[in-house]
Amino acid sequence: MSLMKYLSEKLAPLLTAAAGLAALCLFLAGIGVGFGENLLVGCGFAAAVLAYFTVDFIVKKLRVQGLSASLSASRDSCLWAETAEAPRSAEALAYYEAMKRCSREALARELAGRKREEEFTDYIEKWVHEVKTPVTALRLIAENAGGKIAGELLQETDKLFSLSEQALYYARSEAVEKDCFIAKTDLGTLVNEALLEQKTALLAAGVAVDAEELTGAVYTDRKWMRFVLSQILSNCVKYRRTPGACVRFYSEEREDGTVLCVWDNGAGIPAADLGRIFEKGFTGGDRSKRYATGMGLYLAKKLCGKLNVGLTARSEEGAYTELRLFFPRGAVHVLDGETAALTKS
Amino acid sequence: MAKIVVCEDDAGIRRELLKALAAEGYCAEAPEEFQDVAGEILSRQPDLVLLDINLPSASGFDVLREIRRSADVPVIFVTSREADADEFYGLTLGAEDYVVKPYSLPVLLARVKKALSRGAGAAALTVHGVTLDTAAAKVSANGRTAELTKNEFRILYALMSRHGRIVPPDEIISEMWESRLYVDENTLNVNIARLRKKLREIGAPDFIVNKRGMGYLV
Numbered sequence: 001m002s003l004m005k006y007l008s009e010k011l012a013p014l015l016t017a018a019a020g021l022a023a024l025c026l027f028l029a030g031i032g033v034g035f036g037e038n039l040l041v042g043c044g045f046a047a048a049v050l051a052y053f054t055v056d057f058i059v060k061k062l063r064v065q066g067l068s069a070s071l072s073a074s075r076d077s078c079l080w081a082e083t084a085e086a087p088r089s090a091e092a093l094a095y096y097e098a099m100k101r102c103s104r105e106a107l108a109r110e111l112a113g114r115k116r117e118e119e120f121t122d123y124i125e126k127w128v129h130e131v132k133t134p135v136t137a138l139r140l141i142a143e144n145a146g147g148k149i150a151g152e153l154l155q156e157t158d159k160l161f162s163l164s165e166q167a168l169y170y171a172r173s174e175a176v177e178k179d180c181f182i183a184k185t186d187l188g189t190l191v192n193e194a195l196l197e198q199k200t201a202l203l204a205a206g207v208a209v210d211a212e213e214l215t216g217a218v219y220t221d222r223k224w225m226r227f228v229l230s231q232i233l234s235n236c237v238k239y240r241r242t243p244g245a246c247v248r249f250y251s252e253e254r255e256d257g258t259v260l261c262v263w264d265n266g267a268g269i270p271a272a273d274l275g276r277i278f279e280k281g282f283t284g285g286d287r288s289k290r291y292a293t294g295m296g297l298y299l300a301k302k303l304c305g306k307l308n309v310g311l312t313a314r315s316e317e318g319a320y321t322e323l324r325l326f327f328p329r330g331a332v333h334v335l336d337g338e339t340a341a342l343t344k345s
Numbered sequence: 346m347a348k349i350v351v352c353e354d355d356a357g358i359r360r361e362l363l364k365a366l367a368a369e370g371y372c373a374e375a376p377e378e379f380q381d382v383a384g385e386i387l388s389r390q391p392d393l394v395l396l397d398i399n400l401p402s403a404s405g406f407d408v409l410r411e412i413r414r415s416a417d418v419p420v421i422f423v424t425s426r427e428a429d430a431d432e433f434y435g436l437t438l439g440a441e442d443y444v445v446k447p448y449s450l451p452v453l454l455a456r457v458k459k460a461l462s463r464g465a466g467a468a469a470l471t472v473h474g475v476t477l478d479t480a481a482a483k484v485s486a487n488g489r490t491a492e493l494t495k496n497e498f499r500i501l502y503a504l505m506s507r508h509g510r511i512v513p514p515d516e517i518i519s520e521m522w523e524s525r526l527y528v529d530e531n532t533l534n535v536n537i538a539r540l541r542k543k544l545r546e547i548g549a550p551d552f553i554v555n556k557r558g559m560g561y562l563v
Contacts, residue, residue: 132425133355136447140361143450144368146513154449161447181429192525196452199522209527222429 001064006057017049078107121171128168135161151204158200162234169227169299176306180221187260188214190222191249194229198237202247205237207264211249218258218327224303228311229262231296232323236264239321257328264322269315277313347461350391351375352382352408353423354401362395365450366457370510379403383411391418393461396440398424398431409438419460423448451519458506472508472563475549477501489547496526496536497543504553504563513560537561 007014021042028038067084074080081103087096135157142153172179191211195202202209236247245266252259269277269284276282278301281294304311310326349371353359359375366373376385379401386394386408394412398405409420419441424431432443441460444453470477475486482498484491493501503517514530521528528536537553544552554562 129425132446133358136425137355137357137361139447140358140365140450144361144364151515157447179428183429188525192522195527196522199449199519203518203529206529208529211527212525223427 001061003057006060010053014049014053021045021049078103078110121174124167124171128164131164132161135164155200155204158198162197162230163293165227166231166293166295166299169224169303170295173299173302173306176224176303180224180307182219182221184217184219185222185225187216187218187249187251187258190218190220190225191229191260193222193226194233197226197230198233201234201237205240206242206245207237207240208244208246209249210246214249214251216251216253216258218260219330220307220309220327224307225309228300228303228309228325231300232262235296236262236266236321239266239268240264241266255329257326260325260327262323262325263320265320268317268319268321269313270317274313274315278311346370346372347392348372348374348389349393349395349457350386350389351395352379352386352400352405353395353397354379354399365454369454369457371457382408386412386418387416393441393457394418394420395423395457396420398422398426398435406434406438409435409440413439421456421460423453449519451516452523455520455523470502470505472505473549473552475505475544475552477505484543485547486544486552487548491543491547493540493543494536496521496528496532497540499524499526500533500536500540504561508563511556511560511562517561 024045025038025042028041029035033041070084071077071080074083081100084096087093138157139154142150142157188211191214195209195211233247236245245264247262247264250261250263252261273282273284277284278297279294280298282298283294301311304325308328308330310324310328312324312326313321314324315321349366351359351362351366351373353362353375359377363373363375374389374391376382376389378385382400382403396405396408400408405422405424409422412418412420420439421442421444422432422435422440423444423446425446427445435443442456444456469479475484477484477498479502482493482495484493484501499521500517503520504512514533518528518530518533521533537555541550541553544550552563556562
């Protein structure tokens, strides 16, 4: 609250006071009070008015400052109105009551929205869970039947499953911590599970896989990480360059953690797009004509963020793409090392 | 002939599983009532049980616990629940394996075979006078021995463990991917050619028969 703002608000009472003062002085002069006495009374009046407005300004200014300080200090600003002190003046009180009503209404709506969202997430989870039964049945029917059509059916079934999984992980991605099981996981096993999930697509697309030399272990959630790797692999298939397409897995041990790299010799990413590949819905310029939702890498990045895994990309258009997953060495490793030291001694 | 009981409440999956297991030469049965699953299983005296976790009347975990009170039959959980905690729990209860839906048939069949051979501890496979040493990855016949690469060993193992049946290339490839050998059909063909050369050298030519368009037969 600035002084000018205050003065402009108080213009009417100030003018009234000034008019009153002028009238008083004229009246006193009219009844023959001397100039000196008149001046004294005038100054006294003006001083009283000035004192009142000064104190009023300071009090109001402090109150406004306190208000914004308590608002920015409150942990949940949506709930601040509930804890704010009620004002004394009738006008402010009316505003205060109105604000409280608004904020209660907004809170109620927000809670209802959150509940709807939770119910929807639950529903998606149930749906994806249920859809696995017909997908499994479809797979079995195709595999029992055999032949060329069965192979094509299997490929489509895998796509169907992969898309439903994507929906599941998208629905869950807000609450990763609810469903997280961090354990020491062998990189070979982790990559193997993702490769098995994408096996049909990789083989059908003629993408050679080189992951046999992979060693090392990281602490992570197997299920989430498998999903991330599966999304990356599905991109390797989509943006392959045949013939001779291949994808290679390798790891680097670093002082501060382990890096798992997924390298492919596919179309690569134009330098201008490299910064945007993790954006939601980004499918790139001419990439958009292919089968792409723009969700795969976005979800992969988001889930990696929640699992404290760094996901970055390097690429050269027309040459290669390399996605790097960095698993930082955490407290678990230290603990593990200590246990090892203890057992040794 | 090994007897396998399938506990699965989805009629479609049940029918297809029974079909696939029968084609593989197993005697497969499936209860269609789920009031007393453990009782149904025990009364059939199976060699292996494929057990779903979400069954209409009881959870597969409870069923397994009940079975374990009187029988040590191997049990494979087949489920759409994929939480690691569930898998861990299932295995601590004494399940042999845990397969998540949607699985591929060759994978499931390989797990079934593995579970059935539990305890048998076959260190060597012998078919038509050719012996595969599974510990040392060597093949021998007529007193002569050849060393095998990882790929060649896996291929020969896949064929010999299914001897008498034509094995489609897809099935061999599936089994190899499970063992982290990521071969495609070309690599498979190259490896089979090398394998046949080695077999010829130890005096077992035509051990692997190529059935054009269908697969390989040992």
